[in-house]
Amino acid sequence: MSDAPMRLRHIRTIAWKELVDFVRDWRTLVAVIVIPLLIFPLLFFALPMVLQMEAAERGAMELDIIIQGDEPGDVLRELFSADKLNISFEALPEEIGIDLSVPLNDSEVIKRGDAQAILRLQNNATNNTWAYAILHDSTDERSSEAYSRLLHNLAIWEESLVNQTLEAHGLDAEETLDPVQWSGDIDAADIASDAEQAGWALSLFIPLIVAMWTASSAIQPSIDMTAGERERGTLEAVLCLPVKRFDLLAGKWLAVAAISGTGVLLQVVGLIFAVSYLTDSSSFLQMPELSTLSILLFLAGILLFTVMVVAFELALAVRSRSVKEAGSVLGPMIILIIFPALFAQFINLDGIEGFWFTIPVVNILLAMRELLMDRVIFGHVAIWFFSSLFYALMAAWYAAKQFNREDLVESIS
Amino acid sequence: MSTLLTSQGVTKEFGDVVAVDGVSLNLSRGDIVGLVGGNGAGKTTMLRLLCGLYRPSNGSITFHSADGSKKPIHELRQRLGVVPESTGLYHRLTAWENIRYHSRLHGIDDDTAWTRTLRFAKSLDFAEDLHRHTRGFSRGMRQKTALLRALVHGPEILLLDEPTGGLDVTSARMVRELVSKLRDEGGTVIYSTHHLAEAQMVCDRIIIMHNGQIRSDGTPSELMHETGTDSLENAYVSLTSDIARAVIKEESETRISKMWRSLLTPSSKNKEVGEDE
Structure with a gap:
């Protein structure tokens, strides 16, 4: 008889417990919900205000x-x-x-x-x-x-x-x-629509934000649920339960992915709100017009990226015996995301070669940039989707391997 | 009584350190066994081997089901209750939530789990505290929660690692009484402790471990008879008279980490004890 329903129940129980345990810390709620939701509205609202005040102050000197x-x-x-x-x-x-x-x-x-x-x-x-x-x-x-x-x-x-x-x-x-002059309205001569221009402008920073927030917001829960558990000695009791270690990993992964996914989603909501209501109509930042397929592929890209990053961070964190040790490993890891992410922003998308869509991190960022410009090129989609799936599976395999380590029961407490 | 667990020449090595050295033992249903030994004797490693957290470097551990057939380790986990030394509670959850988490992972419905928990909680005078967060719990309250958590699914075998460590006299007594109650109900318990007197109060059978080996296994009177002593304490001293090893288990760390750590640790080879730095 298949034990799939029981295993799914285990995964759900573990994920739910992790989420409850995590959100009961108010600081976590602020970090996961309030900050991502407010960061863009505050930036769009407060920054121009501060700049205006500064300019007025300087002008009065x-x-x-x-x-x-x-x-x-x-x-x-x-x-x-x-x-x-x-x-x-x-x-x-x-x-x-x-x-x-x-x-x-x-x-x-x-x-x-x-x-x-x-x-x-x-x-x-x-x-x-x-x-x-x-x-x-x-x-x-x-x-x-x-x-x-x-x-x-x-x-x-x-x-x-x-x-x-x-x-x-x-x-x-x-x-x-x-003696040589432009005739007429310069903006009118641009054949790109406002929505296309908005997509292009947003593609310059949204992928970067999504990548950085996913990677950074997953660090703390990943550490808490692995190295933190080892340090507090809670993992030993759980490992004695009739639960497969892969299911334990899956439950924890689900919880971390939910936390960082919520953060990314709220950040995007905050950005959409800021772009829609806090910028004036003359601003280059407007809402892009995207097809349903582009939106779905965009979300699939984020999901695959999250699978990969969270699994990798969980694997690295579980190798550490203490929160401090895990922090010193995972903190610098953010560089591994930022560098390729920054690099991907400068790659010209017109006539781009297919191999760029096979490079980890870079591939998802390029995919997000294309999709925000509503460009669905099926050859590119196939390459980034399957290469990202491969990397996500590799990261999950590596994490599963780490969760089978015998020394997981040992703690410094 | 029928055999429940068999350990055949089990050895566990961590690098150069032999934590458990060729341990063979049989555990029958209904046994209340005290695993007694000093620090580094190998008690915790043995418990972890018995519940499948460690794989033996040599030898084998077999679980026998009631019909006599041998079962894999995950079958044992379904019937196992464990109280680790660290108790392992989630401090942002209540005592009941901690217990319910484990009961759900054992596949027990919440109503059954609650009824069972309440029954044992009353005997530990703990029912009033079940809905409190464990963050501010004393060591005794944590130990009681861990014990209730280990009992919630009606385990066939209970492994207790230093269950009264750090408890006050009353709480320690309550734990011992609970174990006695389990014995009366036909449960099997392995009770690891430093304290000989406690093992004598609770257990029918005492296994003395020293330097990773079993030095003796029997009832208190058998141990005294075997050593020709008139008290269990003298029997223990006689059986463990060789110098206890200082077990420093090699940490699983990379070669670079080890090298770096040793580079930055000042050598004390040429210093006399008490000499100023």
């Missing part, structure tokens, strides 16, 4: 500027005044040569905060041109702001000087300086 050398005309003075730059004048240092950028002793003035920047100006009367240099401290926020404002206003002043010269010679500024 009154900055002291020293102009050394020749005095500029009223145009530049008015520009500086309008931009909250308080100017004072002094002569150029006597020892200065033709290179105005040499700080000499003036760096102390900026370091002491007497002025945030020094603008050195020298007029060439023969051809009525100006030479300038701005002494500033790029590591000081106020000095950097002064530098930016000076550059900005100098550019406006330069443009007005150019226009004056052109007009004096009877030339039209636009015709002279911009």
